Amino acid sequence: MSAAVPSRPFRPGGAARPRRSGVAPSRVTAVVVLTVVGLVFAVPLVALAQFTFRQGTDGALTLDHYAAIVDPVNAVTYQPVFDGLGASLLIAVITVGIVLLVLLPAQIVTALRYPRLRRVLEFVCLVPITVPVVVLVVGFIPVYQVVAQVFGSGAWTLAFAIGIVSLPFAFRPIAAALTAIDVTVLAEAARSLGASWWTVTWRILLPNLRRGITAACFLTITVVLGEYTLASFLSRTTFQTALLLVQSTDPYVAAVFSLAALLFGFVLLVLIGRVGAARQRTPKEPA
Amino acid sequence: MTTTAPAVPTSLITTGAAVELEAVEKRYGSHRALAGLSLRVEPGEFVSLLGPSGCGKTTALRALAGLEAIDAGAIRIDGADVAAVPVEKRDIGMVFQQYSLFPHMTVRQNVAFGLEMRKVPAAARRERVVEALDMVHLVDFADRWPHQLSGGQQQRVALARALVTRPRVLLLDEPLSALDAKVRVSLRDEIRRIQTDLGITTVFVTHDQEEALAVSDRIAVMNAGDIEQVGTPEELYRRPVSAFTADFVGQSNRLPGDLRDGDVFVYGFRVPALDAGTPDGPVTAFVRPEDVVFAAEGVTGTVVASSFLGSIRRTTVRLDDDTVVTVQHEVGDRRTTGEAVALRLLGAPVAVAPLA
Numbered sequence: 001m002s003a004a005v006p007s008r009p010f011r012p013g014g015a016a017r018p019r020r021s022g023v024a025p026s027r028v029t030a031v032v033v034l035t036v037v038g039l040v041f042a043v044p045l046v047a048l049a050q051f052t053f054r055q056g057t058d059g060a061l062t063l064d065h066y067a068a069i070v071d072p073v074n075a076v077t078y079q080p081v082f083d084g085l086g087a088s089l090l091i092a093v094i095t096v097g098i099v100l101l102v103l104l105p106a107q108i109v110t111a112l113r114y115p116r117l118r119r120v121l122e123f124v125c126l127v128p129i130t131v132p133v134v135v136l137v138v139g140f141i142p143v144y145q146v147v148a149q150v151f152g153s154g155a156w157t158l159a160f161a162i163g164i165v166s167l168p169f170a171f172r173p174i175a176a177a178l179t180a181i182d183v184t185v186l187a188e189a190a191r192s193l194g195a196s197w198w199t200v201t202w203r204i205l206l207p208n209l210r211r212g213i214t215a216a217c218f219l220t221i222t223v224v225l226g227e228y229t230l231a232s233f234l235s236r237t238t239f240q241t242a243l244l245l246v247q248s249t250d251p252y253v254a255a256v257f258s259l260a261a262l263l264f265g266f267v268l269l270v271l272i273g274r275v276g277a278a279r280q281r282t283p284k285e286p287a
Numbered sequence: 288m289t290t291t292a293p294a295v296p297t298s299l300i301t302t303g304a305a306v307e308l309e310a311v312e313k314r315y316g317s318h319r320a321l322a323g324l325s326l327r328v329e330p331g332e333f334v335s336l337l338g339p340s341g342c343g344k345t346t347a348l349r350a351l352a353g354l355e356a357i358d359a360g361a362i363r364i365d366g367a368d369v370a371a372v373p374v375e376k377r378d379i380g381m382v383f384q385q386y387s388l389f390p391h392m393t394v395r396q397n398v399a400f401g402l403e404m405r406k407v408p409a410a411a412r413r414e415r416v417v418e419a420l421d422m423v424h425l426v427d428f429a430d431r432w433p434h435q436l437s438g439g440q441q442q443r444v445a446l447a448r449a450l451v452t453r454p455r456v457l458l459l460d461e462p463l464s465a466l467d468a469k470v471r472v473s474l475r476d477e478i479r480r481i482q483t484d485l486g487i488t489t490v491f492v493t494h495d496q497e498e499a500l501a502v503s504d505r506i507a508v509m510n511a512g513d514i515e516q517v518g519t520p521e522e523l524y525r526r527p528v529s530a531f532t533a534d535f536v537g538q539s540n541r542l543p544g545d546l547r548d549g550d551v552f553v554y555g556f557r558v559p560a561l562d563a564g565t566p567d568g569p570v571t572a573f574v575r576p577e578d579v580v581f582a583a584e585g586v587t588g589t590v591v592a593s594s595f596l597g598s599i600r601r602t603t604v605r606l607d608d609d610t611v612v613t614v615q616h617e618v619g620d621r622r623t624t625g626e627a628v629a630l631r632l633l634g635a636p637v638a639v640a641p642l643a
Contacts, residue, residue, distance in 0.1 A: 182385055188354055189387035189445075191374045193452065194404035203400075207391045 045262065052256045065252040077249060081257055084242025087155035091238065092224040094159035096217045099170045102163075104213060107171070108205060111178045112187055118175075125171035128164050136165065137233040144234050155236040162230060166223040170216040177212025218268040225261055296418035303331030303488045304365045304455035306351065311360035313346055313512075320346040322512035323360070331486040333479065335499035338509035339535070344492045345460060347509070351490060352458050353377045364455055375404075380449030380487075384461040386441045388433035394420070394444050395429040401452040419451035420444075422481060439470035446478065450485065457482065459491040463498065475502055496536050500524070508532045524575075526561055530640030533573035540579065540612045544572035544639065551639050554586040554606075556632040560639045570639040574632060576601060576615035581622075582631035588612065590626045604628055 025033070055062040068074050103125070110117050128136065140161050151157050183205060190200045206213070228240035239261065247254035306328040313321040320343045328334045336344035349355040351362060353374035362370045369377055380401075388397050398419055402412045420426040423443040433441055442462050449457060459478070463471045479502040482489050493499050499506045500520040508515045508523060508531070516523060516532045527533035534541075544553040546567050551560045553572050560572075588606035595618065602614045602622045612630060622628065 181390060182387075185383055185385045185387045186389060188374075189381070189383060190389070190400070192352060192354075192379060192381040192458075193401035193448065194375045195400075196375060199404070204389055208389075 045259075048255055048259055048262075052252060052259055054252070065256055068250075069253060069256065078246065078253060080237065080242040081239070081246050081253075084237050084239040085257075087158075087237060088225055088239035090156050091159045091162060092221045094156055095163045095166060095220050095224050098159065098163040099166070099216055099220050100213070103167065103170055103216075104174060104209075107174050107178060108183070108201065108209075111183045115184075122171065122175065125167045129168040133165060133229040134233075136161075137230055140230070140234060153236075155231075155238060158227075158231055158234060158236050158238065159224075161234065162224050162227055165227065165230065166220045169219040169223055173212040173215035173219065174209065175212075177209045180212075181208045215272045218272050222265045222268055225265065296415075296422060299418065299422070299450055299453055300485055301453060301455070301487050303329075303486050305330050305363075306456055306488055306490065307361075307363040307366075308347065308351065309361045309363070311347070311350060311362065312358045313343075313350060313355060314358050319512050321350065321357070321360075324509075324513055325360075326507055326514060326517065328488055328490060330488055333482050333489045333491065333502060333504045335491045335493055335503040335506045336509055337493055337496060337499040337506050337536070338515075340494060342509040343512040344494075344509045346512075348458050348460050348490060348492045351456070352379055352381055378452075378454050379456045379458055380452060380454035381458045381460065382442065382445045382449050382462040384464055386433070386438065386465070387445055388436075388441055388448075390433050392433075393429065394425065394431050394433070394436070397433070397444060398429075398448045398451050401448060405452060415451055419447040422450070423447045423477070437470075438466050439474055442466065442474060443477070446481070450481070450487070455488070457487045457489040459489065461492055461494070463493075464495070471498070478502065500536070506536075508535060510535075526636065527573070527638045528562060530571065530573060530638055533638035538576055538613065539573035539638075540576065542572045542574050542610060542612065543642075544570050546570045546639055551637060553632055553637075554630075556585075558632055558634055559636040561636045562639055565639050565641055569642040571642055573638040573640075574612075575635065575637075576613040578633045578635045578637070579612060579614045580631050580633060581614065581616065581620065582629050585629040585631040587627065587629050590622045590624055590628055592624060593622045604630060606630075 024030075050061075052065055053061040053063070055064065069078060106121065110121050144157070144161070147157050147160065186204050186208070187200045190204045191197075195203065225239060227238065228244070230236075231238040231241045232244075239257075243254050243257055246257075308324055308326045311321050311324045312319065322343075324343070324347055326334070326347075336347055338344045346355060350357050353369070353372060357370055360370075361368050364377070388394075389400065392400065395416055398416045399412050402415060407415070417426055417429070420429055423446055425440060425443055425447065428436065428440065428444075433444070436444065442465075445462070462478075463475055466474065475498055478491075491499070491503065500523075503520060505517055505519055506523055507517045510531050516528050518526075523532060523536045527536060533539050542553050544551040546552075546560055546565060546569075548567070549560055550557050551570060551572050553574065558572070558574075560570075586606055588604040591603050591605050591611070593600060593602040598618065599615055600618050600620065600622075602616065604612045604614060606612060614630065
């Protein structure tokens with residue numbers, strides 16, 4: 001038996017890049033496909049980026065639009081965007097809170113105690129994706145009359161509605177993380193060793209679900225930052241509604257903010273990927 | 288696999304606790320998983336619960352662990368009723384069928400987990416973890432992650448993790464069933480060695496009769512939520528009290544017989560019947576393959592197959608009435624397919640069941 005070889009968890013390292021199998025497309029086909037797909041995504045983004053530097057219609061480039069954002073003279077003009085951004089970030093925090101305090105415990109309890117209800121929970125959580133938001137919002141309007149009476153008409157109250165809309169996106173990664181480990185056996189093993197339910201959740205389950213939980217939170221944040229319909233119909237000012245407002249007076253600055261939001265979303269997705277990659281494991285029973 | 292067995296750490300040696308299940312019942316809806324099961328396990332004893340899938344053996348073990356609440360009856364450890372004590376306070380060690388090591392903890396952290404829960408000081412914890420890992424020959428693997436271990440190694444770590452807390456009872460829920468045959472045998476023997484050295488009361492659930500026969504002090508054969516027979520491996524094999532046990536433990540030929548005054552007549556041979564309660568008349572007799580021998584004259588038939596099993600040979604004979612009989616005999620005695628043979632029954636007592 002060889003000596004111990006300590007290494008970091010879930011980073012087996014040296015994982016060879018998978019070799020091209022016989023059914024994989026040729027290199028040329030792969031390059032062509034990736035180039036076309038890349039262009040489809042890149043052209044609008046590059047155009048958007050280029051637009052933020054454009055001066056007039058003669059094609060000259062300038063940094064004026066970026067400078068204008070921080071110029072005190074324009075503070076009043078752009079204030080709605082900053083207000084909207086603040087509201088959206090607050091909504092994001094509350095929505096993530098809903099995911100962590102309502103959805104996550106529900107999924108853990110279902111997996112541990114009521115596995116038969118898993119399909120029901122999945123169905124309920126996936127319903128919002130099958131109903132167009134415009135249809136959902138029609139149902140929300142009377143509900144929000146009550147919400148406004150109870151909680152006031154602050155933009156943060158949108159978190160309740162967006163929490164529902166983001167359910168499908170938050171549910172999937174957590175469900176995937178739950179099926180990747182045998183939660184029941186791990187919980188029973190920990191309890192047989194003397195751990196209380198609280199310790200089981202905190203010390204055993206959450207660390208093993210971290211990847212799914214992080215992905216669920218990031219996806220929820222991107223849903224919040226991209227949500228326009230709910231805010232518009234329920235008359236709340238968020239980042240997206242403010243952008244539309246500013247766009248009518250200054251399209252360049254609206255484009256700058258859009259680009260920033262896209263980059264932020266991109267960074268979040270990269271982070272999800274990194275967290276995921278860090279947790280990839282080798283098969284449980286090596287030869 | 289390492290064969291030198293280090294002495295078990297004296298700190299883990301226990302006096303063993305008596306375990307008692309009394310008229311335990313467990314229902315799932317209308318299904319009675321445990322139908323008034325009673326069993327007493329003496330301190331330091333290794334008892335296997337053996338039976339087919341769905342017989343309730345795992346439910347019984349889980350009830351003993353506290354992972355399943357029981358509907359009626361009592362569960363006692365050292366005389367104290369623990370039926371209402373939650374699993375984390377029952378002071379048991381358990382090894383599961385599935386690999387149950389915590390994937391985000393190293394081997395060392397896994398083994399230390401139970402000690403942390405019991406608030407053992409760090410220095411003592413480190414020492415005891417090393418002792419426990421040494422006992423299962425895995426001290427060099429202390430800083431590995433579970434996914435870097437083979438299945439057999441993972442189960443040995445699970446065993447060390449279950450024993451390091453010095454539990455009163457060790458419960459093993461088919462811990463070998465996910466392993467390949469060779470590892471299964473070596474780990475089985477290792478578990479038995481450690482159990483004997485520690486003197487810990489152990490309940491082992493398995494559906495593999497060979498496993499149960501090899502390691503147990505006593506075996507409880509289970510059927511339909513209750514115990515069919517409890518006894519030493521030899522008793523169960525040589526003196527099964529029911530057709531179920533005779534059929535489930537070891538291999539048996541089912542031969543037509545006629546029961547008269549405690550003896551059963553099978554193809555003209557008279558052998559004592561084990562079950563005195565069966566009424567006289569036509570019965571099925573369960574005759575072990577080693578209790579049938581080739582003879583110059585007797586019941587005749589034709590050899591249909593013969594298999595070499597290392598130290599013995601088993602030959603299947605189709606009798607003239609189409610009954611199939613397996614004969615266990617010496618390796619040197621070769622029989623060829625199609626050969627006409629005559630069989631004789633030795634006088635060993637056999638289990639009988641009324642003809643359905």
